[in-house]
Amino acid sequence: MSGQVKGLKVGPSSNGDSRGSWEEKEDQDNVGLATKPKPVTGRRTRKVEGGVFFPKPENAVTVAVSSRVLFRTEREQKVFEQDGVEEYLRFQIEHENEPFTPGPAFPFVKALEAVNCRLRELYPQSEELFDIVLVTYNHAHVGIRLINTINHHNLFIERFCMTGGSSPIGYLKAWQTNLYLSADADKVREALSEGIAAATMFTSEKVTEVSESQLRVAFDGDAVLFSDESERIFKAHGLDKFFEHERDNEDTLLDHGPLKGFLEALGKLQKKFYAKGQRLDCPIRTYLVTARSAASSGIRALKTLRAWGLEIDEALFLAGAPKGPMLEKIRPHIYFDDQMFHVEGAAEMGTVAAHVPYGIAQKHNAKQNSSVRK
Amino acid sequence: MVSTIQNTDVKQKEADRAVVVAVTSRAVFDCGADDGDEVCEVGVAFPLLQALQRVNERLLEENPSESLLFDVVLITSDSQQQQQSSRIISSTRHHGLEISSFCFSSEEDFTESLLKNNVHLFLTTDRDEAAQASQKGVFSALLNGKVASSEQLRVVFCGDAVIRTDAEPPSASQDAAQSFWAQLGEMRRRFGMLDSPLSLVLLTSRGGRESCGTALQTLRSRGVNMDEAYSLAGAPRSPILSLLRPHFLLINHLQD
Numbered sequence: 001m002s003g004q005v006k007g008l009k010v011g012p013s014s015n016g017d018s019r020g021s022w023e024e025k026e027d028q029d030n031v032g033l034a035t036k037p038k039p040v041t042g043r044r045t046r047k048v049e050g051g052v053f054f055p056k057p058e059n060a061v062t063v064a065v066s067s068r069v070l071f072r073t074e075r076e077q078k079v080f081e082q083d084g085v086e087e088y089l090r091f092q093i094e095h096e097n098e099p100f101t102p103g104p105a106f107p108f109v110k111a112l113e114a115v116n117c118r119l120r121e122l123y124p125q126s127e128e129l130f131d132i133v134l135v136t137y138n139h140a141h142v143g144i145r146l147i148n149t150i151n152h153h154n155l156f157i158e159r160f161c162m163t164g165g166s167s168p169i170g171y172l173k174a175w176q177t178n179l180y181l182s183a184d185a186d187k188v189r190e191a192l193s194e195g196i197a198a199a200t201m202f203t204s205e206k207v208t209e210v211s212e213s214q215l216r217v218a219f220d221g222d223a224v225l226f227s228d229e230s231e232r233i234f235k236a237h238g239l240d241k242f243f244e245h246e247r248d249n250e251d252t253l254l255d256h257g258p259l260k261g262f263l264e265a266l267g268k269l270q271k272k273f274y275a276k277g278q279r280l281d282c283p284i285r286t287y288l289v290t291a292r293s294a295a296s297s298g299i300r301a302l303k304t305l306r307a308w309g310l311e312i313d314e315a316l317f318l319a320g321a322p323k324g325p326m327l328e329k330i331r332p333h334i335y336f337d338d339q340m341f342h343v344e345g346a347a348e349m350g351t352v353a354a355h356v357p358y359g360i361a362q363k364h365n366a367k368q369n370s371s372v373r374k
Numbered sequence: 375m376v377s378t379i380q381n382t383d384v385k386q387k388e389a390d391r392a393v394v395v396a397v398t399s400r401a402v403f404d405c406g407a408d409d410g411d412e413v414c415e416v417g418v419a420f421p422l423l424q425a426l427q428r429v430n431e432r433l434l435e436e437n438p439s440e441s442l443l444f445d446v447v448l449i450t451s452d453s454q455q456q457q458q459s460s461r462i463i464s465s466t467r468h469h470g471l472e473i474s475s476f477c478f479s480s481e482e483d484f485t486e487s488l489l490k491n492n493v494h495l496f497l498t499t500d501r502d503e504a505a506q507a508s509q510k511g512v513f514s515a516l517l518n519g520k521v522a523s524s525e526q527l528r529v530v531f532c533g534d535a536v537i538r539t540d541a542e543p544p545s546a547s548q549d550a551a552q553s554f555w556a557q558l559g560e561m562r563r564r565f566g567m568l569d570s571p572l573s574l575v576l577l578t579s580r581g582g583r584e585s586c587g588t589a590l591q592t593l594r595s596r597g598v599n600m601d602e603a604y605s606l607a608g609a610p611r612s613p614i615l616s617l618l619r620p621h622f623l624l625i626n627h628l629q630d
Binding site (some may be wrong): 054056057085139140141143144147148150151157159160161162163164165166170171174175273 | 609
């Protein structure tokens with residue numbers, strides 16, 4: 001057996017002084033682990049496995065998804081609700097070799113991977129990629145089934161957290177998550193309150209086909225990209241007051257909303273394609289789908305985006321018209337809206353819509369919100 | 375010279391069934407300067423001992439004649455602490471710690487005392503001590519220097535270690551590691567999914583989902599079912615570790 005492990009300091013044997021912090025010096029743990037010695041020269045920037053490497057969380061655009069939105073797990077959910085956790089886990093283990101079928105976030109994740117392929121072609125050494133992390137509060141007993149499913153569908157997901165019941169929020173922060181998608185509205189709200197872009201997803205029977213080569217992300221404006229300040233005016237004082245307020249404040253920037261950061265992250269990746277002359281062929285396309293109208297209230301939205309340095313590929317001002325048909329034409333992989341009314345409307349027409357439970361609209365029941373404006 | 379004193383306040387465990395965990399007294403008590411007969415302050419390992427005790431209590435609740443229990447032994451190897459042996463013993467009594475015996479040895483002989491006491495796991499905050507002990511075939515791990523919760527015993531296995539064990543012919547310390555894991559696995563099975571006094575956590579740092587999946591399956595085949603699993607695939611470990619709050623971390627490198 002080898003002698004003293006290289007690089008460790010010889011501590012004096014008095015009270016606690018020779019305590020070696022086992023959280024630091026991660027590379028020192030490598031010494032002796034592999035059969036060939038690895039250099040202990042500081043953090044490696046790249047971990048290569050099979051020719052593809054795993055980006056550092058701070059460099060990547062990290063998208064965390066829960067198992068319930070990545071896959072369809074309704075049958076298992078029912079077992080859990082009716083028969084309890086022990087039976088649920090037994091069921092999962094029994095069906096371990098049966099892969100789950102794709103859930104609402106699945107096409108979105110596939111599209112992220114398609115973008116990664118294109119990015120790797122152009123920038124083979126870059127860590128500026130999408131990194132998809134599975135964050136679930138399932139027990140590790142379900143782990144093997146989840147891994148089998150990921151294998152079956154050929155997804156490139158190498159990182160995950162199965163918290164066995166504890167809150168995943170801390171882990172989202174540790175992964176420097178740029179977007180969190182879950183079926184659990186409480187978890188989503190918690191993430192939002194911690195400053196992490198998040199949205200609740202729902203399983204729908206009707207799902208229209210989306211592009212496999214171009215990622216399309218659509219955003220509502222108020223209370224998603226922008227704050228809910230204007231919506232508050234509308235709710236409190238009505239449409240006319242809203243228009244007046246927007247006109248008076250046309251040159252004042254709107255405050256930012258919870259999904260602004262994600263749009264920004266998408267924009268950064270888009271610029272990487274533009275830099276290589278691929279603007280027309282860019283595999284990322286973004287859309288603003290807002291009930292504001294182009295001639296009036298929409299101007300403030302555009303000015304704000306421009307001031308933020310954010311480009312959005314298509315801005316669609318519906319002036320209060322229903323969003324469903326427009327979304328059906330766009331075919332986004334995901335559409336973010338703060339109002340359940342619109343989320344449900346989109347889903348009825350086959351668009352995968354995610355709810356951002358943020359702002360004043362949450363105080364109103366979705367069904368009550370049947371006004372013309374939004 | 376090695377001497378062992380049994381703690382008569384505590385019911386002794388069944389030698390062939392108990393899981394003997396040795397902890398350095400330096401980690402359990404902070405005896406400071408020689409204050410005569412003053413009781414020592416508690417050290418960083420105190421929450422760990424409380425957690426081990428809770429596991430024992432719950433095991434006995436499930437089955438009053440349970441013999442698979444943690445058997446905690448206190449090891450004192452530095453001369454400074456040796457002089458305070460009576461304080462250590464009285465502090466143990468004072469804090470109501472379930473320590474079955476006290477081992478006093480010189481610094482050179484401490485691994486001998488570990489082997490003599492059939493220690494299944496040796497815990498210390500000193501990396502060198504841990505490395506030394508594992509070289510002699512004693513399964514060792516580092517104690518979490520930051521105070522961890524005393525409510526649930528949380529053990530983190532570094533999955534990268536699990537896979538390697540299978541690929542190579544097992545050494546004495548790897549056998550010790552495997553049997554310790556098996557014991558923990560058996561203990562864990564005494565409890566249900568919720569409200570367990572111990573939680574087993576798998577962490578794979580390198581490799582992707584396959585490494586983690588293989589580790590989960592390997593452990594399961596040895597009767598060890600994990601509660602939580604994390605695959606880092608190269609991401610930094612410290613942020614995740616500080617969330618996991620383990621009492622100790624089982625890494626293989628100390629055994630080489």
